[in-house]
Every structure is written in structure tokens, then in C-alpha cells.
């Protein structure tokens with residue numbers, strides 16, 4: 001028999017499924033929610049329900065959105081001919097934060113990883129190729145992560161996008177600002193050297 005009343009056990013079980021939440025943290029959160037006001041607790045429950053009920057993927061770029069097409073794909077002030085390809089919807093926030101990009105996006109929802117059974121069919125690649133074929137794109141920026149999987153994905157996409165009139169570019173990677181080159185691993189250092197520019 002469980003040490004807690006059934007509804008509490010149920011909440012702890014559900015919270016334990018979240019990433020980075022162990023049994024102890026789940027218990028702590030569950031008791032916190034139990035002690036909080038009815039208004040706060042129901043607001044949390046509603047937020048979770050609304051998230052699943054109202055959000056979907058944009059039919060053009062596959063970003064998470066509550067309106068389809070999303071705010072980027074319908075925005076007349078953004079350059080619809082420059083497409084930045086990212087692995088995850090959360091990557092868009094990182095790029096937007098820079099305020100240096102005024103194009104649109106394409107979210108792959110992952111990266112190629114044959115060892116984990118993720119091939120081109122498992123990613124939103126077909127729709128990207130169709131987009132490049134049917135729209136007059138100026139540039140496709142491959143902004144997948146500088147990991148083995150991200151590089152493989154960028155390489156694959158560059159090959160598949162060959163023959164389109166669009167420029168295919170890859171984001172530069174290298175030493176992060178504020179870091180010491182003494183601690184850079186060799187891949188990062190090699191990339192930083194490759195990505196050097198005139199001053």
C-alpha cells in the first residue's frame with residue numbers, strides 16, 4: 001500500500017515522468033501544489049491542458065504554434081525567401097534573441113541518428129525539400145547543432161538541396177564569446193579557425 005492518499009500518489013507518479021525530476025523532487029512538488037491555493041493549482045492544471053489542446057505544429061515550418069500558419073510564416077515584415085533550418089522549436093528562441101535574423105524557419109524535429117533509428121523519414125525533411133522546390137528561396141541556412149548528428153544532418157541536407165537556386169549556408173561555430181581558447185576542444189578550435197574572417 002502507498003504511503004500517500006491515492007490522488008497524491010498519482011500526482012507524484014506523473015511528476016516523476018518529467019525530465020530531471022526524481023521521486024524526492026516529485027514528492028516535494030506534489031506537496032507544494034497540495035499546499036498552494038486552489039486558484040494556483042487549477043491554473044497550473046489548465047496551463048498544461050491548454051498547452052496540449054491549443055498548440056500544434058505550423059503546417060509550413062513545423063514550429064509550435066497556436067495559429068496555423070505561425071506568426072513567422074505569415075509575417076509580411078520577415079523575409080520569406082530566407083529559411084533557417086533548426087533541429088528543435090526551442091532553437092528558434094535562441095536565434096530570435098540575437099535580433100539578427102529576419103528570415104523564417106524550418107524545424108526538423110531532431111537530427112539524423114542512424115544508431116537511434118532516426119533517418120530522413122523520421123524528420124521534417126521532405127517538406128523542406130518541397131519548400132525549396134516550390135518557393136523561390138534566396139538562402140537556406142543550416143543551423144543544426146555542431147554535434148556529430150547535427151553535422152551529418154547539415155551534410156545530408158546540403159546534398160539534397162543541391163540544384164536549387166538558393167544559397168546553402170552553414171552557421172559558423174567556434175570559440176564561444178567569453179571563453180578561453182586554452183579550454184577549447186579540437187573540433188571547436190578547428191571550426192573557429194575555419195570560420196575566421198577578415199578584420
Ligand SMILES: [Zn+2]
Nearest residue numbers: 058061070073
Ligand atoms: Zn510557420
